[in-house]
Amino acid sequence: AQSVAQPEDQVNVAEGNPLTVKCTYSVSGNPYLFWYVQYPNRGLQFLLKYITGDNLVKGSYGFEAEFNKSQTSFHLKKPSALVSDSALYFCAVKGFNDYKLSFGAGTTVTVRA
Amino acid sequence: GAVVSQHPSRVICKSGTSVKIECRSLDFQATTMFWYRQFPKKSLMLMATSNEGSKATYEQGVEKDKFLINHASLTLSTLTVTSAHPEDSSFYICSANTGSGNTIYFGEGSWLTVV
Numbered sequence A: 001a002q003s004v005a006q007p008e009d010q011v012n013v014a015e016g017n018p019l020t021v022k023c024t025y026s027v028s029g030n031p032y033l034f035w036y037v038q039y040p041n042r043g044l045q046f047l048l049k050y051i052t053g054d055n056l057v058k059g060s061y062g063f064e065a066e067f068n069k070s071q072t073s074f075h076l077k078k079p080s081a082l083v084s085d086s087a088l089y090f091c092a093v094k095g096f097n098d099y100k101l102s103f104g105a106g107t108t109v110t111v112r113a
Numbered sequence B: 001g002a003v004v005s006q007h008p009s010r011v012i013c014k015s016g017t018s019v020k021i022e023c024r025s026l027d028f029q030a031t032t033m034f035w036y037r038q039f040p041k042k043s044l045m046l047m048a049t050s051n052e053g054s055k056a057t058y059e060q061g062v063e064k065d066k067f068l069i070n071h072a073s074l075t076l077s078t079l080t081v082t083s084a085h086p087e088d089s090s091f092y093i094c095s096a097n098t099g100s101g102n103t104i105y106f107g108e109g110s111w112l113t114v115v
Helices: none
Strands: A003-005 A010-014 A019-021 A024-026 A031-038 A044-050 A056-058 A064-068 A073-078 A087-095 A107-112 B004-007 B010-013 B019-025 B032-038 B044-051 B067-073 B076-081 B090-097 B104-106 B110-114
Touching: A003 A087, A010 A019, A019 A107, A024 A073, A024 A087, A031 A064, A031 A073, A044 A056, A044 A064, A044 A073, A044 B104, A073 A087, B004 B090, B010 B019, B019 B032, B019 B090, B019 B110, B032 B067, B032 B076, B044 B067, B076 B090
Parallel strands: A010 A107, B010 B110
Antiparallel strands: A003 A024, A019 A073, A031 A044, A031 A087, A056 A064, A064 A073, A087 A107, B004 B019, B019 B076, B032 B044, B032 B090, B067 B076, B090 B104, B090 B110
């Protein structure tokens, strides 16, 4: 069975400071890892994914994530957060032979001006 | 990126009636689409996997007779909530796999309120 853990319900940072949203996963075989962002009353927007290749993945809106196989982690990062980054962030995983995504519980990011 | 469209974005229906939500892939063909339910500030709960030309695969605990899914073409899947009750009120989101690159894109979601 595959699963995702987002250990923090809430992350608060000041604008301009680095932002990190944590994610660890469990899956059989090689993982396909994703980050999505959800704004209030909206669907999920794709930010980035790791399939294979470089462990550091760059995505939309200045976000990046680092795949760490030994720690089974895929933390989302942004060097300098903006107030507009305030949203709900979901990490998701699926195995190579799986067609379904498993989502973490989500992390609410609040960036204060 | 790929676009997935949902319609309607908001719908209010009376208890006991049925309501249909559409999910379309606008610029790609999707043999598989997924339907999720999301409660406020909660994660997504997968309800079913919609397969073009065949029956949907429902997750454990999801009533297939209540949540009817039809995937009649490579660009359209529909979710019909039959005999809706207030407890069915929720945010329903669909997604589709582009096939290439294994990225799954989501629709904007549909708010269902049953009164």
